Amino acid sequence: MTQVEALIYGFGVAFEYHNLLLCLAGCIIGTLVGVLPGIGPAGALAMLLPVTLSLPPVSAVIMLAGIYYGAMYGGSTTAILINIPGEAASIVTTIDGNRMAQQGRAGPALAIAALGSFVAGTIAVLGLMFVAPPLASVALAFQSPEYVALVILGLTFLSYVSMGSTARAMMMAAAGLLLGTVGNDPVGGVDRFTLGMTDLGGGFGLVPVVVGLFGVSEILVNLYEKDSVRSFTTKIGRLLPTRDDLARSVMPVLRGSGIGFLIGLLPGGNAIIAAILSYAIERRVSKTPERFGNGAIEGVAGPESANNAASISCFVPVLTLGVPTNAIMALLLAALMIHGVLPGPQLINRNPELFWGTIASMHIGNAMLLVLNLPLVGLWVHLLRVPYNYLFPLVLLFCVLGAYTVGNSTFDLFVMIGFGVLGFVMRIAGFEPAPLILAYILGPLLEENLRRALVVSDGTFTMFLERPIALTLLLIAILVPLLSVIAPWFRRVASVVKTSAD
């Protein structure tokens, strides 16, 4: 059957009463989970796994998928409103999104985030339908050297993801790299910097660190600077985006969707990397880059679209190759396997109702989420009016819940508090947390892949010259900063030549 016929068949499955309800449930739970700082899709999925196990496989996947991409919608809400990302992929959104909220433009920011996510989601699902299965095998060409190049690109672009002084951002990035080395060495298996604490064998973790560094520290900072309210603002302007906002967002959304879709396809592809790249690219191609960090709508539209597109395309390696791209996909796979549905290239043929039903329900889910999120923009924005002595404890409660439920570990709570204090001290001293956390995530990826690539190449670096994808990415990583350094010099030379010619 052709793609269109298959899709119609899929819609038939997706529109079945129970699947529709489960899709809605998934989207609602996902949004909630995304909005609440700390509690991410992983925690929700882990809690709901017993429930999903008793559902038929198609329904289970529909609901789990809804939770996953729903969380991407919701994650931007707290990122924009209170500078605390709902989940890691929304870290980049805090930069311009929260600035916009402080300028009274929380409404447009939220609306554009929702709209962008919808467009990106739709594009990604269309991509899934037509391009994905063959693309999945091509994604296998992406091995360790390519990851090295991609992560180097991401690290290089970190400098674009900072608001203030680049030097300070680089210091934070360096600190992030150092913190990322704590734990198990990926190649030798030796523990580093764990000071004998076996709980640190796996490193500090991601959720406790993000929740501490952004959530707890945000509250501490607000308590400290009681008069000059930094991120919780009472200025609420118009709720709808202006024509100008919409016009400015079109290209970022499209570009972000493309980037997110491609990166999500990679086994191990990261929505966070997609968001970083999107933000950096938007800033780079913008005619007015100085607006970034000061409330540029493109800085919200791009990354939010990227992380939504990535969250949908990452289903491809999972369903067609059985390779989980992150912990949540691992759960999804487990749910499938427990039901006897085996992932693999034959999945599309063996269980067409599963594949096409899921795709159709993703379309439906995206529409549901847009309907859910747009009208709620007003509600969320007015949440900012809640007095701080009610809001702070609630936020703190969710942070604690989020950090704990990841692994039922009290150690994680200590990590959260530790990073909360660290984040507070940093912010008071004028350093931002975003470069730190991004380097913290990217550093270990770089090390693991580089060391492995060197093992495979017997210690030589020539593979970077021989492999086209890796080479291209590395060249971009080198040339882009180089160009921005050389360009002013060229302009000066050009203007000198011009004036001397006159």
Place this chain on the structure above:
Amino acid sequence: MTYQRGLGSLTLAALLSLVAIDFGSHGAVAQEFPTKPVEMTIPWPPGGRTDIMVRLLAPYLEKELGQPVPVVNRVGGGGVTGMTAFKNSRPDGYTISSGGIALSSMQYQKKIGVSLWDFTWFARAYSTPMVLAVPGDSPFKTAKEFLDYAKANTGKLKHGNTGVGSSTHLASEAMAKKLGFKIVQVPYRGEGPAVVGLAGKEADFSLGLMVAFRPFVEANKLRILGVAADVRDENISKIPTLKEQGVNFNYQAFEALHVPNGVPAPVLAKLSTAAKNALTNPELKKKFADIGLTASHQDGPTFTKWLKEWDAQVLAQMKELGLYGRD
């Protein structure tokens, strides 16, 4: 005086109730175990091999024990946090766990404060042979070709393992040593990345479970050269054993149910019987087979004997590979 009498009878009542509780728990434990849910604790995040296996098993254990068997993930430190918490939990039979192969190497790699012998093993859940996989367009079509090349080009072949000190790492080193050649280890973090790396030809071969390789084999991105067992595995009967092809090597991945030491004998007996019935249930066996695991129950004492030998083997191997006690 009334005050003193009141106090006296209060104390007497308190003491009596303490004694009653104490008697009560022991008595109830021995005769009516279980009287409340039996928690199955896993030291790894949800979605992993142990997690899936245990979630398949839990409903059948529930039927046997007559009490719910909730599965709880206690994550941290690469498994150490959960194992330590489990080791220190009350040995009353109300907390059980599954595992074995991971701990057997972890306990020697660094001081984790937990060893195989902190636990009483009461039932083996599965013992599944590993298979030898190569990339889909690898020049090796049979295990014999592979062996010949390996011996002629010792030190050149690269093995993709699922982690330093992991079961696949040890298995491949055991194979290399037994058959007389050297290999280079390419480390990955976990099964998923290792399989992708092999399919992408970063590694020349991998030992592992069929469960992980299957989707790629279907996509012709991987080829299975043989099964490391004495007899062909019933789930993948088309694949010959390594032995048939003249490559004399066996290795299996296993998992067993265990409790902390000190569980009273009658409780242990009940758990053992329940596990045996659950694991020999044909329905469960089929569910395991569907995902590529061979449910093969073995009772506590037999398994423990085997485990002692395995433990000694692992210790010797870890020392040889220089992985012992690197802290």
